Amino acid sequence: MKKKRIVTLCCIMILITGITALCSENAQKLFFEDYTDVTEFETEIDFDFGFEFEPLIPEEIMTEIQVELEEVVQEVFSMESVENTFADVCMMIEENDFELVDEMHLKNDFIATAVNYSMSPTELRYVKNLFEEGYDMEKVLAVYEFIRWTDCDIESIAGIYDAGIENCDEENWIYEAYDKFFDRTDDILSVEDVAYYVENGITVEEIVGVYELSFAGAKSTKQMLSERLSGESWNEITASSLSKTPEVVINAPEMTMAEIMGFRNISVRQRKDFAEITDVQGDRVELNEEARSAESSRILEKDRLMVEYDVAPIADEASERRTVKYANGKTQVFSVDEEREEYLIPIEEPEVE
Numbered sequence: 565m566k567k568k569r570i571v572t573l574c575c576i577m578i579l580i581t582g583i584t585a586l587c588s589e590n591a592q593k594l595f596f597e598d599y600t601d602v603t604e605f606e607t608e609i610d611f612d613f614g615f616e617f618e619p620l621i622p623e624e625i626m627t628e629i630q631v632e633l634e635e636v637v638q639e640v641f642s643m644e645s646v647e648n649t650f651a652d653v654c655m656m657i658e659e660n661d662f663e664l665v666d667e668m669h670l671k672n673d674f675i676a677t678a679v680n681y682s683m684s685p686t687e688l689r690y691v692k693n694l695f696e697e698g699y700d701m702e703k704v705l706a707v708y709e710f711i712r713w714t715d716c717d718i719e720s721i722a723g724i725y726d727a728g729i730e731n732c733d734e735e736n737w738i739y740e741a742y743d744k745f746f747d748r749t750d751d752i753l754s755v756e757d758v759a760y761y762v763e764n765g766i767t768v769e770e771i772v773g774v775y776e777l778s779f780a781g782a783k784s785t786k787q788m789l790s791e792r793l794s795g796e797s798w799n800e801i802t803a804s805s806l807s808k809t810p811e812v813v814i815n816a817p818e819m820t821m822a823e824i825m826g827f828r829n830i831s832v833r834q835r836k837d838f839a840e841i842t843d844v845q846g847d848r849v850e851l852n853e854e855a856r857s858a859e860s861s862r863i864l865e866k867d868r869l870m871v872e873y874d875v876a877p878i879a880d881e882a883s884e885r886r887t888v889k890y891a892n893g894k895t896q897v898f899s900v901d902e903e904r905e906e907y908l909i910p911i912e913e914p915e916v917e
Contacts, residue, residue, distance in 0.1 A: 646683075646685055646688060649685070649688040649689060649692055650675070650678070650688075650869065650873065651873075652692060653674055653688075653692055653695065654671055654674070654873045656692075656695060656696070657670050657671055657674075657701070668875055669702075670701055670702065671873055671874075671875040672870070672875050673701070673702055673705050674701065674705060675866060675869045675870060675873065675875060676866060677705045677708060677709060679862055679865050679866040679869065680833055680862065680866070681708070681709060681712050681832070681833055682833060682834060682835050682862075683708075686718070687708070687718050690718050690719070690721070691704055691705070691708060691721070694721065694722065694725075699722070699725060700729075700732075703725060703729070703732055704721060704725060706738060707721050707724050707725050707738055707741075708721055710724075710738045710739075710742065711724065711742075712832050712833075713776060713779050713780070713828075713832055714742070714779040714780070714781070715779070715780055715781035716746070720745070723745050724738065724741045724742050724745050725741070727741040727742075727744045727745040728740060728741025728742075728744065728745075729741075742779075750784075751778060751784045751785050751786060753771075753785065753786070757786075758771060761789055761793075764793055766789060766792055766793070767821075769821060769822065770792075770798075770821040771785075771789065773821040773822075773824065773825045774788045774789055774792075774801075774802075774821070776825065776828075777802055777805045777806075777824075777825075777828065778805075780805040780806075782804040782805040783801075783804065783805060788801050788802070797818055798818070798819060798820065798821055798824055799813050799814055799816060799818060799819055799824075800814055802824055805828075806824065806827070806828060806831070806838040807837050807838040807839050808837055808839075809837070809839050812838065812839040813838060813839075816842070816844060816849050817844060817847050817848050817849055819849055823849065827841065827842060827849070827851075830851065830855060830859070833862075834855065834858055834859075836855070840854075840855075841854070841855035842855070
């Protein structure tokens with residue numbers, strides 16, 4: 565359908581260009597050269613038709629057509645680039661002599677991460693290049709997911725990876741590598757700090773949520789927790805971390821930290837501002853129709869790619885063993901490691917006396 569639109573728009577542009585050239589004032593002048601005479605001469609004949617040519621299509625419509633054509637062409641080339649990168653990465657995995665289970669895991673991880681987080685063509689090429697340079701694919705994808713919650717760019721992945729790879733067996737190595745790479749040492753909570761906030765009515769889940777939001781770069785963990793102790797609402801505290809138009813969050817019905825983190829998750833995945841994905845329904849904030857539709861499309865796209873590259877989605881629920889079913893009908897049962905801890909609190913290690 566996109567290619568048909570391109571062909572149609574190109575035909576229109578060619579037709580318009582031809583008509584415009586024929587109808588221009590310059591077409592009123594004809595030049596003749598007599599090749600029978602040794603002396604070259606130029607004869608100019610002016611025609612006066614007594615009227616002016618009006619452009620067949622207004623200039624503003626011409627501009628709209630040109631813009632639309634450029635957008636369609638760019639979108640098609642981007643889609644082809646994405647498809648090519650998916651194929652290249654999956655081929656790269658197949659050629660690395662992984663065990664079948666590991667191969668399916670890596671394909672699953674790559675497809676799920678790319679689709680869930682709406683990877684751009686540039687990002688896909690960047691992570692593909694890291695894979696080609698020998699970076700561990702699973703860990704690169706984990707760092708990529710993490711940085712999408714931060715205000716740093718895609719090229720920070722290599723630095724964070726390098727800063728933490730020696731300790732990658734530790735549970736929260738990416739968080740620690742991020743703090744190390746950016747020298748973020750002034751926002752770590754002590755055990756006493758956490759106890760103090762909990763005693764004053766802030767739950768552990770809220771502390772974790774604030775810590776996650778601190779990576780957006782608008783406010784530190786300690787600043788947001790201090791504002792909460794001062795009586796400010798979570799809407800007011802997190803507004804600048806959630807939206808480029810903070811007043812939308814401030815004026816919205818009061819949200820819990822769990823609701824805020826849910827919207828933040830969708831915002832990060834879809835690359836859209838809080839204001840773009842939400843509507844106010846009565847006394848609560850909800851995902852709007854466009855955001856819900858995008859989530860449904862994301863699931864369908866992920867399923868399509870899983871089938872195309874012969875990978876079955878791995879179930880989300882934790883279990884000791886899982887069964888993978890492939891597009892070719894084969895199945896395999898295998899053991900899995902325990903799921904990575906979802907939440908954490910930045911607590912500095914107690915000093916050893």
